[in-house]
Amino acid sequence: MNIRAFFYGVGLQMRLDIRSRTLLVTCYLVPLLFFALMGGIFTSLMPETKATLTQAMTVMGVSMGALIGVPPSLAEVYGTDIKKAYRANGAPLWFGAATVFLSAFFHLFVMSCILLVLSPVLFDAAVPQNLPAYFLSLAVFLLASLSLGTAVGLSVGNQAKLTMISQIFFLPSILLSGILFPISYLPKALEILGWLFPASWGYKLMLDGGLRLSSFLPLCALFAAACAVCVLRLHRLKTES
Template sequence: MKAVIYGTALQWKLDLRSRALLITCYLVPLLFFALMGGIFTSVMPEMKETLIPSMTVMGVSMGAFIGMPTSLVEIYGSDIKKLYRAGGIPLGLSLFAILLSSFLHLMILSVILLVAAPVFFGASLPESLPLFFAALSIFTVVSLSLGAVLGLAARNQSRLTMVSQLFFLPSIMLSGIMFPQNLLPEPLILLGNLFPAAWGYRLMQGFGIRPLLGLGAILAIAVLACVLLWRRQAE
């Protein structure tokens, strides 16, 4: 237990020292929020109703698909993995610490967005904050599980960068946060539903069974993929 607590606290500190994670978890999402928040709410004032969930989905997706997996590849795609095993540091501890630390960073980002959006752009707060945070937590966990698949599957940073974009871009473009999903052709809606962003966006706007099932299905697939990739890592 002591090792788990120390390992997680250490990962938190390492994340704060890492410019890459700060850029993808804070700087870029907040810049995007500052820019797009202004544009969206000026061009379409009705966007004030959905600004908080849309910006949160964008920020969490970026942190989970682009930020967090780089920390995983740094360990699992290099000699660090071997050294940790040699040093008696369980590989599972690193995975757990990275996921937990990223979860906390993404929660902080979401709180910043939640506080800043009404102040700067007059955005509406969610009707129920506890339900919003429950939806946010579920969406973040599912996104991180998919990010973990990317981090464990990629053998190096350059491949990860490519694959992460393949997940991140359609996730954002087809989730409904940039424009309503019902304006998209049916195949693109189906494609968008393969990513957690579409379901997370709906869940944050109102708790429902369908988004929960959608996220649950993605989580189940991601966990299964993680188990298979983990076995490969262990070998």
């Protein structure tokens, strides 16, 4: 692998994502606006949510960026002739997916840090006790969510279908993860359905205050499964031409 070209590509993708309004909106604007609005409502109506506000808003923002923002960026590459231009000019087929993934990781990590800093200042929210463990949990959650978003983006080339399919993953992530209301309020079937998405495990892991295997391992399993789908899709894209 050409390391220099790869890292230049990652840096370039970060700049392209800032220039592209789609990712800017889904990774920064909407999550931060949602935080500004819902943070005020939650902490006024239910003061006890101050203990979980940072984690809840982070789950919302990361899920939005990974599941709504990343798939269209990937479809732009793999559903169009950009894929052919990359191959024709010497870049490997996985290059586009890897750079979009790493760039989104960076942007969503920055957005999560903004939430971490603003939550206590604006809404008197609790700061996680063990910050290194919190960041590690955040990183694991980001990896799992982004791998799912990447698998969706690589699997659906059609932009119109992609918008609908992304929502199929995003909405249950938000509604069934416990960030808006406790999952104990949900019917058993929906509670079980919620555990199929990274958001539920990520929220639990970030609230645990340490890397507990009971939440960490399911996220690793989701990450591995989504990565396997990505590898298969890339292999298919390579051979189907």
